[in-house]
Amino acid sequence: MSLSDIRRQYSNAHLTEQELTGHPIALFRKWLDDAIQSDSPDPTAMTVATVDPSGQPSQRIVLLKDVSEDGFLFYTNLGSRKAQELSQNNKISLHFPWFFMERQVRVCGTAHKLPTTENAKYFFSRPKDSQLAAYASRQSQPIATRELLMTQFKQLKDKFANKALPVPDFWGGFRVEPHQIEFWQGGEDRLHDRFEYNKTADGNWTTQRLMP
Template sequence: MAISDIRRQYRLCTLDESQLTDDPIVLFERWLKDVIEAEVPDPTAMTVATVAKNGQPSQRIVLLKDVSAEGFVFYTNYGSRKAQELADNPKVSLHFPWFFMERQVRVSGVAHKMSVAENARYFLSRPKDSQLAAIASHQSKPIAKRELLMAQFSQLKEKFTKGEIPVPDFWGGFRIVPHQIEFWQGGENRLHDRFEYNLSASGDWQIQRLMP
């Protein structure tokens, strides 16, 4: 079968005005709850798209760690490619690919670094091996072979056999404060339902239906 022949119909459900909420975060939380309850793999996985100084976009998958009226939160190494690009251009796009539910959510916003206290609180809540991995890996930097990374991890594990692991100053979170959120529900015959929320200057969310 040719790639161009791969297709399917989207028939699970529709999205109309009666299902919308005034605040898109409320609708997002409902959809996220649906995905979690459906036991979709990696329900909090999202694509984070950033742009380099030369205008080249870059994407990667990270895990959403919090969502509230304040925004969407993820954590990373501040020396990573994504963090460096956000330092130069804090405008960011998030994408939640919930294809098992025939749904997608797209978020456009601005990245803000989390506070030291917020970083520490989350870091210390992580499993110990995850804490050590965050210190062992100089994210996005070249490495000759995997064995070097594993050796660094083992050394740190031996060093911190007992006691609390210090929170690294090169690691922390970003909160994406959204100004646009789109909800996409797959529809039969490619007649998808799309609703876009845009934040107005007064702080209210304006909603419009988009053509599929």
Template structure:
């Protein structure tokens, strides 16, 4: 392997200035997400979810954003997963959207609110049936001896639900990430990146400030 210390590139696509900002961060997030979708980038809604367990150990994984609004950012998961266990002990969370090909990143910090069963069921019904069945087959984050064992569990569930709808698993749920700060990062020449941080004040109003790169 060649030395990785010299792997770098310059960022020249665009800039981010105060005139580009919106009164609240969700409008700017929607604009940026639409830019990613229009650019036909793969997995435009992929985001890193960072949690911290009760011992203080951080953990990260990639999940898909499934909805967002002024209320927050929504994702779904097995409630027995490591991330769900972390969030049961510590509801604080961070999200990161790595839109590198557009030289952009978005970081979200906040806390989670569990979604209602009605909200979870409504989304679960929209999933392809194989994905619904996979939810039953996988005890997420638990050890398993081989891929063959997992496939056997999937085929067992597939046979069980072959002639009917797949009911919502009792161990499947979702979260709404309610942010208190959102940072927008746009790459700049000579590493002079543009960074703007939205922070919600005690009155619930979003304030912005430019950060040094």
């Protein structure tokens, strides 16, 4: 079968004007809850897109760790490619690919580092082995073999077997403050429902329907 022949109808639902909320986070929370209740794997997974100084974009999957009207939270090694790119250009895009519900959400905004107190609170909420992994891996840096990584992890595990790790200064979170959020609901014959929220200068949100 040719790749161009692979297609299916999207017929689960529609998104109407009546379902829109005054603030896009309210609708996002509803869709996120639907994704979580669906029991599909990784409902909080999102694509994070950043841009390097030459204008080359890059993407990776991370997990959403909190959301409020202030924005979307995720955590990473501050030496990682995404963190380094955000330090030079904090414009960012997020994408939630809930294809199993025939839905997508696209977010455009700016990323801001979280304060040390918030980083510490979340770091110590993680399982001990996840804390150790943050120390063992210099994220995005080359390494000769996986065995070397596992050796570093085991050495740290032995060293901190009976004591707490300090909060790493090379690790932390970002809050993505959105200025545009699009909701996409698949429709039959590719006549999808798309609504875009845009934040105005006074902090309010406007909506418009987009053609599919």
